[in-house]
Amino acid sequence: xxxxxxxxxxxxxxxxxxxxxxxxxxxxxxxxxxxxxxxxxxxxxxxxxxxxxxxxxxxxxxxxxxxxxxxxxxxxxxxxxxxxxxxxxxxxxxxxxxxxxxxxxxxxxxxxxxx
Amino acid sequence: xxxxxxxxxxxxxxxxxxxxxxxxxxxxxxxxxxxxxxxxxxxxxxxxxxxxxxxxxxxxxxxxxxxxxxxxxxxxxxxxxxxxxxxxxxxxxxxxxxxxxxxxxxxxxxxx
Numbered sequence: 001x002x003x004x005x006x007x008x009x010x011x012x013x014x015x016x017x018x019x020x021x022x023x024x025x026x027x028x029x030x031x032x033x034x035x036x037x038x039x040x041x042x043x044x045x046x047x048x049x050x051x052x053x054x055x056x057x058x059x060x061x062x063x064x065x066x067x068x069x070x071x072x073x074x075x076x077x078x079x080x081x082x083x084x085x086x087x088x089x090x091x092x093x094x095x096x097x098x099x100x101x102x103x104x105x106x107x108x109x110x111x112x113x114x115x
Numbered sequence: 116x117x118x119x120x121x122x123x124x125x126x127x128x129x130x131x132x133x134x135x136x137x138x139x140x141x142x143x144x145x146x147x148x149x150x151x152x153x154x155x156x157x158x159x160x161x162x163x164x165x166x167x168x169x170x171x172x173x174x175x176x177x178x179x180x181x182x183x184x185x186x187x188x189x190x191x192x193x194x195x196x197x198x199x200x201x202x203x204x205x206x207x208x209x210x211x212x213x214x215x216x217x218x219x220x221x222x223x224x225x226x227x
Contacts, residue, residue, distance in 0.1 A: 004158075031213040042204065042219040043159075050213065090158055094213055101147040101166040102208050104215055106158035 001026050004107035006091050012113045013081040021076040021110050023091030031094040031102070032074040033058070034066065036087040037109075043090065049074055081114045088112070117142045121205045121218030128195055128225050136190040136221045138179075138205035146207040148172075148181050148188040153202045153220070162190075162203070195225045 007022045025032065033048040035058075045058030049068040063085060065077040074093075078085060088111050094104035122137040140148065147166045151159040163172035168183035177192045188205060205218040 033213075033215070035217075040219060043217040045214075048213070092159075092215075094215070098166065100145070101164075102213050102215075103161065103164070104149075104206075104208070105161070106151075108158045 003027065004091055004093050004105055006089075006107035006110050008110060009108070010111050012115065013078070014115055015081060015083060017081050019078050019081070021078075021089055021091075021112075023074045023076065023107060024072050025074075025091075025093040025105075026072065027093060027095070027105070028071060029093035029095040029105075030071070032068065033092045033094070033104070034064070034074070034076045035090045035092065036060065036085075037090060038087050046076065046089075078112075081112075083114045086112060086114045117146065117207060117209055117214070117216050119205050119207055119216050119218040122221055123219070125222040125224060128223070130197055130225055130227050131194045132225075134190070134192040134195045134199075134223070136203055136205075136223070138188045138190065138218060140186050140188065140205075140207050142186075142207055142209060144209060145183075146209050148179070149206040149208070149215075150177070150179055150188070150190050151204040151206060151217075153204065155201070159204060195223070197225045197227055199223060200225050 004025045034046040035043040047066040049055045091107040097103045149164045150162040152162045163174040165172040165181035171180045202220045
């Protein structure tokens with residue numbers, strides 16, 4: 001299994017440009033999430049999905065869109081990049097390890113710089 | 116709401132020193148608790164977990180015990196190595212769903 005994969009690893013955008021960060025998992029996990037990691041702030045949830053066709057907003061959704069057309073893929077779209085979106089983005093997938101406990105697995109991250 | 120508070124770093128230790136990184140949580144119900152480790156330039160990896168009170172999670176010499184009475188899940192290792200240098204995140208998952216909450220991370224540097 002490749003686990004959770006993300007592309008690209010690095011990206012530089014100009015303010016106002018749009019782009020899509022790709023995320024895929026091959027573990028057949030129902031749940032997928034996007035986080036951003038900023039210094040001193042830990043991980044903040046952007047959007048998440050509980051299954052194909054179902055998405056919801058997390059803590060910091062503004063400026064980002066997601067869709068989940070398949071179980072495997074969960075792309076994150078930046079509509080009009082802003083310098084405040086300079087961050088490291090992590091995709092994660094998770095599953096119910098027991099009836100009351102989930103486990104989450106992370107991709108390697110995409111480092112985005114917006115100038 | 117649910118949250119995790121984690122000891123701030125950075126932490127610098129000499130090789131073979133004892134490590135403790137404090138983590139406390141706020142949650143309704145009975146969450147599952149996790150420690151993740153992030154090596155430079157990589158994603159987060161699950162280090163250990165505990166799913167109920169008094170459970171001890173352990174892996175690679177690291178341990179953490181789920182203490183409901185003190186709402187804590189402190190990470191410990193008896194003898195750290197240079198290769199343990201990384202950022203450590205405490206996290207919880209409310210067992211009513213798939214939402215995970217992370218602490219801000221503690222950077223550990225181990226010097227020879």
